[in-house]
Amino acid sequence: MGFEETEKARKAYLVKMHTKSIPMDDAPAAEQLSVLAVILGEKCAPYIDFAIFGPFGNRVRKAMSHKGLVFGSNGTLVMEEFRGPPSITEWMSCWRVFQTAMIMLDAADHPQLEAYARHIAKLANQFGPSAWSTIYQAEVRFRREMMERVREDQSNKLDSALEAGGSYPFDPARPWDRCFDVAVTGRQWIQYWSDQVSTPAMMVLVKVAS
Numbered sequence: 001m002g003f004e005e006t007e008k009a010r011k012a013y014l015v016k017m018h019t020k021s022i023p024m025d026d027a028p029a030a031e032q033l034s035v036l037a038v039i040l041g042e043k044c045a046p047y048i049d050f051a052i053f054g055p056f057g058n059r060v061r062k063a064m065s066h067k068g069l070v071f072g073s074n075g076t077l078v079m080e081e082f083r084g085p086p087s088i089t090e091w092m093s094c095w096r097v098f099q100t101a102m103i104m105l106d107a108a109d110h111p112q113l114e115a116y117a118r119h120i121a122k123l124a125n126q127f128g129p130s131a132w133s134t135i136y137q138a139e140v141r142f143r144r145e146m147m148e149r150v151r152e153d154q155s156n157k158l159d160s161a162l163e164a165g166g167s168y169p170f171d172p173a174r175p176w177d178r179c180f181d182v183a184v185t186g187r188q189w190i191q192y193w194s195d196q197v198s199t200p201a202m203m204v205l206v207k208v209a210s
Contacts, residue, residue: 001034009033009104016103017110025055025093028101036101045147046107046176050094050140051083084136088124091136092117108177119184123197131201138196142183146192150179153188 001009013022028036032053039046085091099113123135154170161168170178183189 001030001037003030006030006033012106013100013104022100023096026096026100028097028104029056032097033101033104036098036107037105040105040107040176045143045151046098046102047144047147048098049083050085050091050098053098054085054090054094055097084140087129087132088121088135091124091139092121095120102176107174108180112177112180116180116184119193123193123201127197127201127205131197131204134201134204135197138193141196142189142192146189147176147179147183150182150186150189151175153186154178154182 010022014020036046036048039048085094095117099110099117102108102113103110120135120139124132127135154168154175155172158168158170158172184193
């Protein structure tokens with residue numbers, strides 16, 4: 001994105017958020033904004049790797065990583081290393097940059113993005129640092145794989161509503177705003193977080209042998 005496009009997006013953010021400036025720690029670099037714009041332009045789910053996407057993205061830095069207990073293929077707990085923010089604190093820093101970029105590009109609104117972030121923070125606070133690897137893996141899978149399924153489900157519900165002469169709060173031209181909301185409120189996706197986070201995280205906490 002060139003300067004004029006970036007500046008237009010920045011000003012749009014200021015109007016939407018009723019503020020005079022973007023906090024320095026939350027501001028995406030032009031390169032970060034450009035990458036997300038391309039992804040959205042290709043109609044792909046807005047997945048960004050938080051191992052390398054975070055505050056001050058125009059600085060060269062080593063990808064973040066962390067270690068944690070996970071269940072191996074034989075069902076036993078093993079220690080593995082993963083790329084990504086090592087705690088909810090670093091994840092929130094990365095999320096705020098992503099959130100700002102999404103609002104700048106008019107891909108989603110603040111309340112929906114904030115609700116998703118609060119959901120992840122609640123899981124992290126509930127199960128603690130020892131379960132962070134489990135939480136982060138589930139969160140990554142959701143943005144990378146499940147979000148597209150959320151869009152398909154919402155699109156189908158819109159079609160059904162229109163065929164019946166009704167309406168449904170899903171905009172195909174701006175799908176991710178609704179998807180981030182449904183991701184933490186829809187019954188099907190609440191079950192996802194239970195299956196992928198709550199149950200395994202509890203087992204990690206009690207250090208189940210197998």
